[in-house]
Amino acid sequence: MKLRFKILGIGCCLLMLSCHSEPSLQQFYVDHQNKPNFVVVDLPMSLIFSNLDTLPDTAQKTIRSIEKANVLALPLNGDNHAQYDTALKTLKQILSKSSYKLLLRLNFSDKHLQLRYLGEGDAIDEFVMFGYDDENGFIIVRLLGDNMKPKALVHLIGLMHGSRAKIGLEGLENMF
């Protein structure tokens, strides 16, 4: 009898929690973009796609499903560790929601990287690269698009290697 009530009680709590509107990554960007120390960059795809004609036509079409790239970073500058800690905690909570599907997690000494995506495997709505370390700060790169296919990301990586358009990813690369 008691067990049944306990289970019902837990079930109700879970239901209530899921009905609660949860913070999203987009909301986090909006809330923090004008705060001091935060770096927010909207990368124009035209810059990244500057040498798109090096790819075959089908690849060009696939890669165009990626529409926007934005970067949010909080570099550590010696004074803002508390700010970093709070923001990091919030970010980790947002990303650990089951809707942000984990692809890869890397932890080496104090450097951390997560790759996640939102959407379905063949129709990705959002692709997130989240890196942080306690010396440099954190950086999030979000790719937003229209039913992005995984292949689009592969092409993008190929393009970036070729064109050196590594803006925004430099911070991330410095972490490794």
Place this chain on the structure above:
Amino acid sequence: MKSILIIVLALGMSWTAFSQDYLAKYTALEKVDGMEVTQNMFTLLAQINTDVADEDVQHFLEVVGKLQSIKVLSTDDQSVAEALRADTQVYLKKSSLNKLMQVKEEGKRITFYAKPGATAAKVSQLMMMITPRGSDEAEFVLLVINGEIDLDDVGKLAGMLHHIPGADELKKVNSK
């Protein structure tokens, strides 16, 4: 009704005793480095359909397409290593993994465990444990691969994981 509920709960709990959930508390530790590649990643990789001309890449994608997850944990903290090793031994006893082979080398002992798969050359789970011998500073490494693993192909995974300490040791596994 109540007895059915209890049976279901009991079954649920006994499943988790055999699962790899025991690793979660270690991956959260600062002193433990690691990598996790999830099922989501392998599903995504499988969808990058191969207009890839390169046969090696194609074969690699085939091998990788049948995997479910890869987890690597490593630490040079002796007490964490000892606890992880002990918990792993408990897990090995409870699940149906058999010791496949053991290699002793300068400074380390590498042991492979596997759970039988659909055929003699296939396993559904592969575990590799590298225990340092003699040196206090050396890394303890635990690697777990779930999925449909062809032992002859395991060496190819070593290339994919080349940043991970001990990944090279995978090349020593074969089905003979």
